[in-house]
Amino acid sequence: MTGLTAMHRRRPLRHRLIALMLAVVTTVLLITVVASMTLVFRILSGERDQRLDAALAGGSGYTDVTLQIVDVAGRTRAILQTRSRGPAVPATEAAAAAVRAGHPVTASGPDGAWRLSARPRPDGTWLLAAQPIGGEGRLHDRLAVIWCGTVLVILLITAGLTRHLIGYGLRPLTAVAREATRIHAGDLTRRLPAGTADEIGQLAAALNGMLDRVQAALHERQQADERLRRFVDDAGHELRTPVTAIRGWADLYERGAVPDIEVSTAMRRIRQETERVGSLVDQLLQLASLDQPAAGRVGPDDRRNVDLAEIVRDAVLDARAVDPDRPITTDLPRTGTAPVCGDAMALHQVVANLLANIRAHTPPGTPARLHVQHQVAGGDRIVLRVSDDGPGVPAEMRDKVFDRFFRADPARAHRGSTGAGLGLSIVAAIVADHGGDIRAEPGDGFTVRISLPAARPASTR
Template sequence: MTGLSAIHQRHPLRHRLVALMLAVVTTILMITVVAFMTLVFRLLSGERDQRLDAALAAGGVYTDVTVQIVDASGRTRSIVQTQSRGGPDRPTVEAAAAAVEAGRPITVNGPDGAWRLAATPRADGTWLLAGQPIGGERRLHDRLVMIWCGTVLIILLITAGLTTHLIRYGLRPLTAVADEATRIHAGDLTRRLPATAPDEIGQLATALNGMLDRVQTALHERQRADERLRRFVDDAGHELRTPVTAIRGWADLYERGAVPDSEVPTAIRRIRQETERVGSLVDQLLQLASLDQPADTTGSRDDRRIIDLAEIVRDAILDARAVDPDRPVATDLPPTGIAMVRGDAMALHQVVANLLANIRAHTPSRTPARLHLQRRAAAGGDRIVLRVTDDGPGVPPQIRDKVFDRFFRADPGRAHHGGGAGLGLSIVAAIVADHGGDIRAEPGDGFTVRISLPAARPTSRR
């Protein structure tokens, strides 16, 4: 196995295929030649032995057979006939003695050439000996061997040429795959392997393309995750720096005695406000980190139950009206038991509350808001769809898809003048995704957020 591995490493595939084809063809040709030569000369030998037997039986019939009477020692007593093929007329005494001793047809080599001899006894104690020189057959055998060797060599040369050409032609798709893989290895992950043929090479290219798609997707996801993490850390540090700087500034002033007694309550109030801001930001970051955890690593997913989203919306609207009683809020909610979802009631309440708080933060006072909740049929199962709309200035189309990004604000300077950290809608999007739903900002006047959650079975009403 080690030797084969070393050969595979030293020689290209096409060379190994050509060598394998030549080995197979050579084996077939050698078996064919040996079988053919053996069969031909067996037939010739059998026919010759039949002629010798016939000559012995008839006492001399064939002109190419020598027939003579010899004694037991092989010496000639009389010659019945001599062969007419040319060459010696009769075998040597030693050859005749060997045939008499054998008692069956044998081949004897002598100084005058090879003979095929057969002897049969006579009543007077002598032997009738029939023989035929086979030097011509030996020369024919040698000539045929040379012809076959030349033919085999020519066939192998032709096979090598044709096999090399055909293998090179057949491996062109594989060569193209290798060339493309080399370019991909150089760093261009956008390229794909040619997979036009339905053969094994096409299947290989298709499988590799699928793997490259997954690798490229994973790399892009990793790059985006790294970029999000870097941006998240930068934004979090920036958001924390402002309140921490304010707290440090007031503390330094107080420590140096630069805060008059009349301003001490103000300093304490500002330190408390900035501390609360830091605490709120940390709580939001921890909540996002918890929502980012896989479902099998957090226990909160196991505690969910079937709840009526319409009830959640009604409670959130009551809370919003208590905070901003002058803002008109219109609702279109289905009856109880229709908008049923499986989830965390507190988290879903936070979704609706954050959306209403976002309306209060970004629209003028008394700007109307509308909430529409319905159950819709879908191919993968019914969905509960919630739309929260306001009649405010809206969001420019070019940044509409970014409103759910963490620390995103349409007005970056607003955070330094009493605004939030830009995490409210990010938390909403994370909670919705954690419940198996999707969220998007829809185009139109004002600002509309559409949330779709998988519906649970309606509860039976008695």
């Protein structure tokens, strides 16, 4: 919380950018002013030293230079030339400093600052050339004032232009922030403006993609929560009926309300309902296992190439033994031409559940058909179609037949059917676990189409 509070207390980005720009411009201007003034006065000082050296060498025409002869202590012995204005000669202390230095120096005295240069004479005295530099100090002060005013004006202009340009440049970011605030308020349907190709547009596009994924994940989670809620409700409803029947028969038997001749009937009904509960629990456990990858079932590395046509043949033989009066026709390719990589027992359960679904939801004697083919167009797939001539499923309910605990239209339910509505859900889960897809096709009766990836030959695996 401390970090977030500090972040919110920071000044706006535009203010920080303006302050940064002003700091940069101020630094550059100060460096420029200092460098330029240093260079100017260094040039002036060099020219003045040249004038002093020329005057010492006997040059004429330097009327602004004072020439005098001094001793080692700087005391004046003779004045050869004085300036027409200002102080005539420098102070003794300034002259002595020039004599001791042996090169041009700047010295201060009661009458102001001087630039002095001395040269020794054969008689032991020194020829001193001096020039007052008080005017340079005044020039320095005036230039400093001018530069300060110029820097201030430049900074004001820079601040105004920077504020305008940054405001113009940050308009897309401001729009993004405004939309982000609305999205933060809960409106996940809004999207950030991403119409530009610059960094802000790229950021907005990336955030829009993230929002799409977040919204899709939330929607999927809501659907999953809704499916889980319905699943728990339906499972409880399915379990309540047989448990209530078992409890009822047990209470009657405990109270002695079951005649001796009816005890076998009570035990038979309790056993039937117990088997029904056990079957439902087994189906629920199987679905839970299929929902968890590698949860105790055959994994992808343990699967082998199996012939789907052979699996269909075995399942049809079992179905004919259970319901010999039902005509079941098959259209299967020759053995070995419909290979899929998977669990043979699970795939057998797929076909068995589809045939059991036909027995449970169609009248006795209703024909059933199974067709297997190897399709190369659109991908190397093995396609299984299982169809019947029963009452079928309404078109608006066709996409829901593979939902858990789905109940078809009563017209399709066969008398005596006590299924929990999990058979087709298990089929869909096994098919998805094998990388296939399943759907109910339109047409007369009810047709299920299953498409599984064809297995590669063993030599290429």
